[in-house]
Amino acid sequence: MRGGVVVLEKKMIPVKLDNYKPLRELVFESLREAIINATLKPGERLMEVQLAEDMGVSRTPVREAIRKLELEGFVVMVPRKGAYVAGISLKDIADVYEIRAALEALASGLAAERITEEELEDLERHLVKVNEYTEAQNLHSLVEIDTSFHDILYKASRNERLVQIISNLREQIMRFRTTSLAVPGRMKEALLEHKELVEAISERNIAKAQELAQRHVENAENIMLDSLQKQFGEGKLK
Amino acid sequence: MRGGVVVLEKKMIPVKLDNYKPLRELVFESLREAIINATLKPGERLMEVQLAEDMGVSRTPVREAIRKLELEGFVVMVPRKGAYVAGISLKDIADVYEIRAALEALASGLAAERITEEELEDLERHLVKVNEYTEAQNLHSLVEIDTSFHDILYKASRNERLVQIISNLREQIMRFRTTSLAVPGRMKEALLEHKELVEAISERNIAKAQELAQRHVENAENIMLDSLQKQFGEGKLK
DNA sequence: TTTCCAATAAAGGTATATAATTAGGGGATA
DNA sequence: TATCCCCTAATTATATACCTTTATTGGAAA
Numbered sequence: 001m002r003g004g005v006v007v008l009e010k011k012m013i014p015v016k017l018d019n020y021k022p023l024r025e026l027v028f029e030s031l032r033e034a035i036i037n038a039t040l041k042p043g044e045r046l047m048e049v050q051l052a053e054d055m056g057v058s059r060t061p062v063r064e065a066i067r068k069l070e071l072e073g074f075v076v077m078v079p080r081k082g083a084y085v086a087g088i089s090l091k092d093i094a095d096v097y098e099i100r101a102a103l104e105a106l107a108s109g110l111a112a113e114r115i116t117e118e119e120l121e122d123l124e125r126h127l128v129k130v131n132e133y134t135e136a137q138n139l140h141s142l143v144e145i146d147t148s149f150h151d152i153l154y155k156a157s158r159n160e161r162l163v164q165i166i167s168n169l170r171e172q173i174m175r176f177r178t179t180s181l182a183v184p185g186r187m188k189e190a191l192l193e194h195k196e197l198v199e200a201i202s203e204r205n206i207a208k209a210q211e212l213a214q215r216h217v218e219n220a221e222n223i224m225l226d227s228l229q230k231q232f233g234e235g236k237l238k
Numbered sequence: 239m240r241g242g243v244v245v246l247e248k249k250m251i252p253v254k255l256d257n258y259k260p261l262r263e264l265v266f267e268s269l270r271e272a273i274i275n276a277t278l279k280p281g282e283r284l285m286e287v288q289l290a291e292d293m294g295v296s297r298t299p300v301r302e303a304i305r306k307l308e309l310e311g312f313v314v315m316v317p318r319k320g321a322y323v324a325g326i327s328l329k330d331i332a333d334v335y336e337i338r339a340a341l342e343a344l345a346s347g348l349a350a351e352r353i354t355e356e357e358l359e360d361l362e363r364h365l366v367k368v369n370e371y372t373e374a375q376n377l378h379s380l381v382e383i384d385t386s387f388h389d390i391l392y393k394a395s396r397n398e399r400l401v402q403i404i405s406n407l408r409e410q411i412m413r414f415r416t417t418s419l420a421v422p423g424r425m426k427e428a429l430l431e432h433k434e435l436v437e438a439i440s441e442r443n444i445a446k447a448q449e450l451a452q453r454h455v456e457n458a459e460n461i462m463l464d465s466l467q468k469q470f471g472e473g474k475l476k
Numbered sequence: 477t478t479t480c481c482a483a484t485a486a487a488g489g490t491a492t493a494t495a496a497t498t499a500g501g502g503g504a505t506a
Numbered sequence: 507t508a509t510c511c512c513c514t515a516a517t518t519a520t521a522t523a524c525c526t527t528t529a530t531t532g533g534a535a536a
Contacts, residue, residue, distance in 0.1 A: 022520095
């Protein structure tokens, strides 16, 4: 029902009925989510028939979802055995952080060049919220707003592939994220680092933004590795 | 038939019958190869039945291979339409180089820290060959040995994920590689840059290695973007 | 009791069958 | 002649069936 009067549209509406998602996508997202929040634990076996039954679909979309999880590093395949939730060693975590430090420095530098005023304001609004949640010790909301903060920041780099790679790397260790920010004092420290970073970016100080981003990641790495090393010894985290 | 006499094995043979590869892997590699060397051209439609027939397999492994190609950015999916070989814009290429510059700098710096003497010697042996092929203007062999050179270099970073990401990014634009090294004078230039880089690494000069690697990638980018800009205008390369 | 072998079940790998959606063409009508 | 609609063919999406390999378990023999 469009009403009786035909109105001339200003623009052609980009009619995207892209709401449609294949089952494999839903399964993929569902499984990834479960792996990230440790509902599916490292080392756990993923059996196709069982997953298919649980989700009420056939094996085909489940298999296709697993293929994608495999490439993103969330599961490992053992030929003729099946898929297992990927374990991750301390070395793996260190490796990921090493890459993230470089890429987040790159992204922050690019953001300092390319960010718009609107985005900058948005970032600052986020900082206010981060502040609130930090005061309130609201860990859950903090993690959420923190993720959103970084999303805006990285998008400002105007490099979609970069955003995608960083996002993937962050997800890889987000399985242990709670451990990181839960360390006493880290929340306030991180907030300060974020503030400095935004300041450098708003000053369009590329080198400083890079430097701060890199150090920010390195700090997060040290905290996390420390606390993990205490929890577990060496070996794979399973 | 193991023969009549049982011989005591010196060592436990790491009995990996890992020679086995699922069909989906073979199909995956085959398709990726075809896309990289432009047998399958950007924008071309990939039809499952046809590919399956051509390769003498069923649709299932073909579909699974396509799922992986999708995640690696080699194909784009249009829901209910199928898969198309991914087109790539000049912006895309610039984005990829932007990331590569940062990551190859990182890898080279790490290599300067962690490379072994054996690996260094191996690199220098490769340089000799690069020299030969450059003199002989043997483009094909040059591309091959160049790839191998970089593989050794990046492995020396002792960061497998880093190696994997860089490899993927290189493959993404390898589809246009011929254009890059074919530019007159670039081959010699690249050789010189490689020599300097190896020198910096053998001196364990981390900062210099990073700097040289970054500039090397940036140079390659400029050459390639220039020559592509002449060939095509704007728009997707199809 | 322990070890080895065989039978069997269970799971992944592959192929095929069915459903659903889309593109395209041809004909009818204005 | 042009436009609109319906029908058909083709293709993807999903489900199911079949094949192959591996792990397990129970029993027989040493």
